[in-house]
Amino acid sequence: MDVSLAGKVAIVTGAGPNIGSGIALALAKYGATVACNDIDADAAKTAVKRIERNGGTAIAIPGDVTDEEQVKGYLQEVVERFGRVDILVNNAALLGGKGVLDESADFFRRAVEVAALGNFLNTKHIGRYMAEHGIRGSIVAISSSNGWSGSAGVIAYAFHKGGVNNFVRAAAMDLAPYGIRVNSFTPTAPTPDNPELIAERGAGGVLERPQAFRHGIGGATGTESWRRPARWTGERMPLVPMGTTGTPTDIGHCVAWLCSDYSRLITGCDFVVDGGARAKNFAYAPAAVADLAGPAPLVPLDVTGELDRELSM
Numbered sequence: 001m002d003v004s005l006a007g008k009v010a011i012v013t014g015a016g017p018n019i020g021s022g023i024a025l026a027l028a029k030y031g032a033t034v035a036c037n038d039i040d041a042d043a044a045k046t047a048v049k050r051i052e053r054n055g056g057t058a059i060a061i062p063g064d065v066t067d068e069e070q071v072k073g074y075l076q077e078v079v080e081r082f083g084r085v086d087i088l089v090n091n092a093a094l095l096g097g098k099g100v101l102d103e104s105a106d107f108f109r110r111a112v113e114v115a116a117l118g119n120f121l122n123t124k125h126i127g128r129y130m131a132e133h134g135i136r137g138s139i140v141a142i143s144s145s146n147g148w149s150g151s152a153g154v155i156a157y158a159f160h161k162g163g164v165n166n167f168v169r170a171a172a173m174d175l176a177p178y179g180i181r182v183n184s185f186t187p188t189a190p191t192p193d194n195p196e197l198i199a200e201r202g203a204g205g206v207l208e209r210p211q212a213f214r215h216g217i218g219g220a221t222g223t224e225s226w227r228r229p230a231r232w233t234g235e236r237m238p239l240v241p242m243g244t245t246g247t248p249t250d251i252g253h254c255v256a257w258l259c260s261d262y263s264r265l266i267t268g269c270d271f272v273v274d275g276g277a278r279a280k281n282f283a284y285a286p287a288a289v290a291d292l293a294g295p296a297p298l299v300p301l302d303v304t305g306e307l308d309r310e311l312s313m
């Protein structure tokens with residue numbers, strides 16, 4: 001009883017080197033042919049190369065998810081090339097930003113636009129293609145823990161991820177009559193595990209941001225006397241019951257299963273792979289990581305990356 005996506009064709013939007021690339025790789029490793037979109041053509045091509053060096057089949061379909069003609073264009077390209085589309089992962093998003101006192105209208109507008117039109121236009125045109133061709137497809141929107149609860153310093157992100165969550169439930173109702181499923185997956189600050197990303201940016205996987213871009217949530221970015229801190233900066237208690245919120249590989253396993261026929265009746269739902277982080281009551285502080293048994297070993301997907309890393313050690 002193996003989960004298999006053999007014969008299925010997937011489109012993953014925003015297939016940048018972290019979560020998008022991880023999901024695209026997972027879909028390929030489970031047998032799907034994958035079309036990797038990104039507004040950054042190099043990011044899309046890099047995701048394709050990662051899939052190919054792991055033995056999968058992929059093409060790059062660069063484009064802006066907010067541009068309807070471009071969405072229709074890359075959908076057509078995928079259909080001409082592979083004859084069908086069974087899976088859509090709406091992953092593209094603008095991360096970061098600032099708090100409500102400091103965010104600019106331009107950033108807020110664009111961040112909301114990428115999430116809103118990205119999810120809408122891709123779900124509309126690819127869902128319509130699936131419906132017209134009798135394909136009982138699976139659509140997965142990538143949300144965030146910030147879509148379910150509040151953090152300081154990410155007001156645009158909180159707004160659009162909250163929107164994504166109910167978009168999924170409504171789109172699930174629209175597409176249920178066609179046998180097409182719509183669900184969300186909620187990442188919770190996974191630890192990057194793409195070897196190329198780590199080689200380029202270090203273990204955290206993020207480029208060091210200038211002070212001015214660090215959230216604007218309190219005294220850190222402003223010297224005004226009225227500013228108050230919004231984030232605890234002292235020693236941190238353990239936050240995650242199982243000690244880790246996992247990696248993009250963990251996300252990929254879950255999304256691949258969600259796109260398989262095993263989940264044929266799952267629609268309008270949200271999934272987390274977060275070591276219990278979201279289930280935790282606010283007043284409960286988990287044990288220290290060193291005292292935990294830890295999760296079962298990760299089943300790796302980037303096999304050549306693992307081998308390369310072992311060889312270079």
Ligand SMILES: NC(=O)c1ccc[n+]([C@@H]2O[C@H](COP(=O)([O-])OP(=O)(O)OC[C@H]3O[C@@H](n4cnc5c(N)ncnc54)[C@H](O)[C@@H]3O)[C@@H](O)[C@H]2O)c1
Pocket residue numbers: 013014015016017018019020037038039040043063064065066090091092093094095114142143144145186187188189190
């Ligand atoms: N990294 C995290 O800790 C985290 C946590 C929770 C949720 N998420 C979500 O996971 C997803 C991926 O996050 P990530 O960490 O890999 O971020 P990322 O910034 O590395 O990837 C997002 C990609 O989307 C692309 N993109 C942006 N605008 C686009 C557009 N208009 N058209 C096409 N592509 C566009 C970017 O170029 C980028 O490659 C996002 O939806 C994000 O909100 C991430």
